[in-house]
Amino acid sequence: MTIFHDAFPSSELEDNTSKSIILAGKNILICNAGGEFYAVNNICTHQHAELEGGRIRNCFISCPLHGVRFNLETGKPMGQLTNIPLPTYPLEITEEGMIRVGLSV
Numbered sequence: 764m765t766i767f768h769d770a771f772p773s774s775e776l777e778d779n780t781s782k783s784i785i786l787a788g789k790n791i792l793i794c795n796a797g798g799e800f801y802a803v804n805n806i807c808t809h810q811h812a813e814l815e816g817g818r819i820r821n822c823f824i825s826c827p828l829h830g831v832r833f834n835l836e837t838g839k840p841m842g843q844l845t846n847i848p849l850p851t852y853p854l855e856i857t858e859e860g861m862i863r864v865g866l867s868v
């Protein structure tokens with residue numbers, strides 16, 4: 764079962780930036796990639812660096828530590844350092860502009 768949790772208003776996140784939040788005990792990263800919003804796990808699957816603040820281009824985020832790029836939609840990594848995908852989560856934005864993230868229980 765998936766339960767949606769309120770994160771923060773989408774107006775708080777500028778284009779091509781990211782912001783982390785703990786929801787239901789999980790470290791979630793919300794990204795605004797050119798106006799498209801995505802929710803992924805904030806921990807890189809290579810060596811556990813936080814992805815917050817990583818460069819966002821199109822629908823990819825680059826890990827600040829060694830630069831692995833992850834597809835924000837699918838979680839798929841590019842390159843040789845890791846082949847473990849990043850967990851991704853369903854995201855919705857309410858009519859009032861609140862970002863909500865779906866987490867399974």
Ligand code: FES
Nearest residue numbers: 807809810826829
């Ligand atoms: S820890 Fe993210 S690429 Fe190495």
